Amino acid sequence: MELLPNFSLLRPHSITEAVAARAGAGETRFMAGGTDLLPAMRRGLTQADTVIDLSDVAELRGIAADDHGVRIGAGTSIEQLAAHPLLARNYPAVAQAALAIAGPTHRAVGTLGGNLCLDTRCRYYNQSEPWRTANNFCMKLSGDVCRVAPKSDRCYAAYSGDMAPTLMVHGAVAEIAGPGGRRQAPLAEIFADDGIAYLTLAPGELLVAVNLPAAGGWRSGYEKIRTRGAIDFPLVGVAVALRCTDGRLHDLRIATTGTDSQPLMITGLDEFLGLPLDDALPRIDKLLRKQVGPMETTITPATYRRRVVPVLVRRLIHRLMAD
Ligand SMILES: Cc1cc2nc3c(=O)[nH]c(=O)nc-3n(C[C@H](O)[C@H](O)[C@H](O)COP(=O)(O)OP(=O)(O)OC[C@H]3O[C@@H](n4cnc5c(N)ncnc54)[C@H](O)[C@@H]3O)c2cc1C
The missing domain is CATH 3.30.43.10 (Uridine Diphospho-n-acetylenolpyruvylglucosamine Reductase, domain 2)
Structure with missing residues (x-):
């Protein structure tokens, strides 16, 4: 102990x-x-x-909706996100990700802000002190070398929070308070692709809330793979939001977690919009495999996680288009 x-x-x-x-x-x-x-x-x-x-900071808690969208306080519990009917109806990926986090007791206590600001994870880092001492530490804490990429000058620990990609595909904006006052930024901008400096929040800055714009006809979903069926971080998590008619995609957003040191928003998807799905999907697969960058940060090989991303995306696209 x-x-x-x-x-x-x-x-x-x-x-x-x-x-x-x-x-x-x-x-x-x-x-x-x-x-x-x-x-x-x-x-x-x-x-x-x-x-x-x-x-005890009441201002951080609560979910408030109006015609412009939804504001979710950073201190709102994960359990409340999973159970909120408006989120389940208009932002389903958000509610699905919340329900897939840890176990019921963690969800009752854990919060949105804590989940978004979650430390990055790696099999060489999330270990006991004796284990890390015996293995000569790693760059993220006390060591000089990134064990998963020994020649690299940066740490590759993976961002593994479930909530971020689902909020990003819905165009979330973060509300931040700090010594310099209040500011807003697209949620994606509070993250950086660095296993150590994984947040761009300035020293002393606090995440206050996340704002989601009005749902606007977007359908969304979240899928993750993990070692155990519950109480486990994503080895890969994928959020998809799309708008479609007559079997063709009009808008598509994809974001991942567990693959990189930041939740990753996939870019370049616009060129596949309007194509018949059978033509679009193989090209989307290729783009995903090119952009995600899993490393050997978990016991599951990086190559497997890279191949799983397009599988989860296809599954979600088919499910959402059939809805
Ligand atoms: C067994 C186990 C399984 C888990 N499984 C999952 C999982 O499947 N998926 C998953 O995503 N997570 C998982 N977690 C991690 C964690 O339980 C959740 O991510 C939870 O939502 C974290 O919220 P918290 O409020 O408890 O965060 P805390 O532990 O209180 O804080 C986490 C970090 O966020 C910072 N922080 C908290 N609030 C703010 C704020 N408002 N502004 C700025 N910084 C802030 C803290 O300083 C800290 O660095 C698991 C944890 C355990 C122990």
Whole structure:
């Protein structure tokens, strides 16, 4: 049993207080549900002198809808996302991904913000301290070399949160608060393709909410493969959103998780729109295999994960077009 190290706990009641607390001295970390942060602290993967518990910040919680779309507070639980009828109806990929996260107890406590800001994962990193010591560490923590790509000057740990790709295919915009005030950015822009610096949030910035534009006739879905049927991160997760008529695609968005150090929005799909599906699908397969970049970060080979992406995409496209 690995023990949780000592730390101070702060419980702000507003976003302003939370941001101010983060600017304090020493190593500080935000905590929402704590389902990822606390195990990481126990394993020595994350250090914090002060943990800022966001669970008393009421402004971070809740799902509000109007004609322009939906605003989801970063402190909203994954369980609420999975059970919300409007999300299930208008943004089905979002509700499906939420339901596929971890197990019921994690979903009751874990939050959207914690899921989006989830640390990247790798089989050389998500290990106990004795294991990592015996294996001479890795670049992500205490070592010099990326074990999956020893000649590389960057870390290839994989982004593995389920929610991000589903929100990205629906055009999500992130609301962020920080020492410099509030700002908004397309959700995809808060991520970077680097296993260590995987978020572009500035020091002290807090994710406040995610805004989804009105559904506008988009159909969407999410599929993931994982080692076990439950309580497991995606080896690959795929979100698809599309609009179609008469068996032809008019709009198509695809995003993946588990494949790269960031949730990856596939580009260049417009050239396949309007084609008969039988012509479009092989070309989409090729494009996907070219753009996704899984490495040996899991026990499942990267080549397998690269080949699974088009399979999941085809499955989703067929399902959504048949709906
Ligand atoms: C056994 C197990 C299985 C799991 N399976 C899955 C899975 O299948 N899919 C999956 O996606 N996840 C999985 N997880 C990870 C985790 O439970 C979920 O991702 C959960 O949604 C994280 O939310 P949280 O609120 O608990 O985050 P926390 O642990 O509180 O925080 C996670 C990170 O986000 C930061 N953070 C939290 N809120 C904010 C905010 N508002 N602004 C800025 N930074 C913030 C924290 O500082 C921390 O770095 C699993 C975890 C376990 C233990």
